[in-house]
Amino acid sequence: MSAARTTPTRRRRRTGARALVGLLAVALAGCAAIPTSGAVVEGDVEVGERDRVVVLAQGPQADAAPEEIVEGFLLAGAAEVTADFAVTREYLVPQARSEWDPLAGAVVAEDVTYEQTGDARITAEATVLGTLDAEGRYAQAPEGARESLVFELQQDGDGSWRIARAPDGLVVTARDLERQFRATSVYFLTPDHRHLVPELRWFPDRDLALATAVVRALLAGPSPWLRDAVISEIPAGAELRPEAVTVEDGVAELSLQPAQAVQEADRGLLLAQVEASLRPLGVTSVEVSAGGVLLEGASTLEVWEGGDAEVVADGALLRLAGGTATPVEGVEPGPVTGLARSEDGATRVAVRPPGELVQIGADGVVPLLSRTALVPPSVDPEGYVWSASGVAGRPLLALAPSGEEVEVDADWLADRAVRGLRVSRDGTRVAVVSAGADGTTLDVAGVVRDETGAPVRLGPPVRAGAPLDPSGPVVWVDDVTLAVLTQGDVGAPSLVTVGGPSTPLPVVADAVALAAGRGERSLLVLTADGDLLRYDGRTWVRVPGVGPVTAAAYPG
Known part of the structure; x- marks a missing residue:
C-alpha cells in the first residue's frame, strides 16, 4: 500500500488515539513462541478459545467531509478484520466495492494524519510499525518509517462523498494486529x-x-x-x-x-x-x-528439551542446574569468552583472547584457528562449529567435526562485517548481526546443506528487529524468537520474533553477552564486570554462587 505524496492544499490532522486505536478488544492466546522442533506432543500451555468483545464497524455518516469518509473507511476496515467488510464497502462507490481487496495486506501504523491534497483527493500519512503481506508474512519497519496512502473520492447523486479509488489492504494498529x-x-x-x-x-x-x-x-x-x-x-x-x-x-x-x-x-x-x-x-x-x-502413520521426530547452562567462572567450567553450580570434571578452560557447546557436550569451543578459536575438553585447550576480531562461535546439530572474523568481506566459517575448515557462501554479506551469529537448534536457520553501509542489522537466513549435512551456503536474508540497532550478541530463545543486545553504553536486551514484532527487556548496565535455553526464563545476560543475571519474566536477578563469569552458554 503506497502512493506518491502530493502538495497539500488543505490539512486536517487525526492522531492514532482517535483514528486507529481501540476498534476491537480480543483476548489474545499466546502462540507466537511455541515448542516447534520434534514430535507433536502435548505442550505446557493450554490453548483454548479466545474470549472476544466485538465493536461493530460504523458506516458513513450523512454530510461527512472527505477526510471523515477516509478516516471512517480505515476505522471500519480495521474493525471488520474478522468479518466480511460489508460495512467498510459502504464507504466505496459501487464499482470500487468489488475491486478493493481488503486482504491484500496490512500496514501496521500509528499517528495517522489526513490531508486534502486536491478537490477530491485525501492523503493519509502514517508512521509505519510494520507491514503484513497477503500470505501473512509480517515485517517490522525501521524506526521512523512513513507511508502515504492516496484516496480518490467523488460525490454521489445525493451529494455524499464516497471513495472511488482506495489502496488495497488495511491500516491497523499494533493492538489490532495482536488481537484480530x-x-x-x-x-x-x-x-x-x-x-x-x-x-x-x-x-x-x-x-x-x-x-x-x-x-x-x-x-x-x-x-x-x-x-x-x-x-x-x-x-x-x-x-x-x-x-x-x-x-x-x-x-x-x-x-x-x-x-x-x-x-x-x-x-x-x-x-x-x-x-x-x-x-x-x-x-x-x-x-x-x-x-x-x-491417512494413517507415525513419525519419530525429536524434541529438544533445553539442556542446562554452562559458565566459565574463575577459569573453571561450571554447570548450572536447579539453581546450583557444580564443576564439570576434567575440563579447565582458562580465561575464555564466547563459550558454545553441542547438545551432548562432546564439543565445547570458545574464544581465547585476542582472537583464537579453541576447543576445550579432557585434553585441555586445543587451538582450532585464529582470526581477527573473531565472533563468539555456535555449534550446530551436525557438529559444525560456526564463527566469523569481524572484518568486512570475510566469509562465514564452519569447522567440520574432522577439523576441516568450510567457507559458507553468503553473497549478501560480501560487504558487511559480521558482529555476531547463532545457528538455530534444528540447524536450518542462522541469525547474523552484521555491519555495513546501512548500519548494523539483524538478519535470519536459511542454511543450505549438502547430502552429508555440511553447510554450503546461506539463503536470502529476512530482516528481524528492524527498529533496533544491534551490537552483536544474539541467541535463540525458542524456535521463532531471538534475544539480541543493542548498541549504547547501557545494555538493552530485546526479544525479536522472526516474522513478528520486537519487545524491549529491562536494561542491564554494561551487558556484553547473552545465553538462552528454551523460553524467556532461561535467558542469561553477562556484564563486563563478570556478573551473571537471569531473566525471571519481569526483571533481571543475579545468579548466586558464581562469579566473576567470562562466558556462558546453553547447547547451540
Whole structure:
C-alpha cells in the first residue's frame, strides 16, 4: 500500500488515539513462541478459545467531509478484520466495492494524519510499525518509517462523498494486529526428517476460516528465504478438495489432491506437519484423507528439551542446574569468552583472547584457528562449529567435526562485517548481526546443506528487529524468537520474533553477552564486570554462587 505524496492544499490532522486505536478488544492466546522442533506432543500451555468483545464497524455518516469518509473507511476496515467488510464497502462507490481487496495486506501504523491534497483527493500519512503481506508474512519497519496512502473520492447523486479509488489492504494498529490476527506457525521439516521447523505467519482470526488459511499456507510451502533449507512431505501442487478445513470438537478434517501423490508421501511426517500447524488453534487431532483414503502413520521426530547452562567462572567450567553450580570434571578452560557447546557436550569451543578459536575438553585447550576480531562461535546439530572474523568481506566459517575448515557462501554479506551469529537448534536457520553501509542489522537466513549435512551456503536474508540497532550478541530463545543486545553504553536486551514484532527487556548496565535455553526464563545476560543475571519474566536477578563469569552458554 503506497502512493506518491502530493502538495497539500488543505490539512486536517487525526492522531492514532482517535483514528486507529481501540476498534476491537480480543483476548489474545499466546502462540507466537511455541515448542516447534520434534514430535507433536502435548505442550505446557493450554490453548483454548479466545474470549472476544466485538465493536461493530460504523458506516458513513450523512454530510461527512472527505477526510471523515477516509478516516471512517480505515476505522471500519480495521474493525471488520474478522468479518466480511460489508460495512467498510459502504464507504466505496459501487464499482470500487468489488475491486478493493481488503486482504491484500496490512500496514501496521500509528499517528495517522489526513490531508486534502486536491478537490477530491485525501492523503493519509502514517508512521509505519510494520507491514503484513497477503500470505501473512509480517515485517517490522525501521524506526521512523512513513507511508502515504492516496484516496480518490467523488460525490454521489445525493451529494455524499464516497471513495472511488482506495489502496488495497488495511491500516491497523499494533493492538489490532495482536488481537484480530492470529500469530501461528506453519511447520516444515529438516532435510534429515528429524525435526519440525516453524515459519511464523499472521492470519485474520476468523473462526471458520482460520484453519483453512493455515493449511493453505502449509500447502503453498515455505517463504523464499527458508525454501532451500527445509523440506515438506506435502507434495508440490497439493490442494484442498473441498476447499475448506472443518473443525469440530477439536478434530480437524481435510482432504488433499492429487490423491496418488499424497498417498505416496511419508504419511507420518505429513500428518505431523498438519497437526503441528493446527494445534495452536485448539485442534487436538487431524483426519487427512486423499482419494477417499484416510491417512494413517507415525513419525519419530525429536524434541529438544533445553539442556542446562554452562559458565566459565574463575577459569573453571561450571554447570548450572536447579539453581546450583557444580564443576564439570576434567575440563579447565582458562580465561575464555564466547563459550558454545553441542547438545551432548562432546564439543565445547570458545574464544581465547585476542582472537583464537579453541576447543576445550579432557585434553585441555586445543587451538582450532585464529582470526581477527573473531565472533563468539555456535555449534550446530551436525557438529559444525560456526564463527566469523569481524572484518568486512570475510566469509562465514564452519569447522567440520574432522577439523576441516568450510567457507559458507553468503553473497549478501560480501560487504558487511559480521558482529555476531547463532545457528538455530534444528540447524536450518542462522541469525547474523552484521555491519555495513546501512548500519548494523539483524538478519535470519536459511542454511543450505549438502547430502552429508555440511553447510554450503546461506539463503536470502529476512530482516528481524528492524527498529533496533544491534551490537552483536544474539541467541535463540525458542524456535521463532531471538534475544539480541543493542548498541549504547547501557545494555538493552530485546526479544525479536522472526516474522513478528520486537519487545524491549529491562536494561542491564554494561551487558556484553547473552545465553538462552528454551523460553524467556532461561535467558542469561553477562556484564563486563563478570556478573551473571537471569531473566525471571519481569526483571533481571543475579545468579548466586558464581562469579566473576567470562562466558556462558546453553547447547547451540
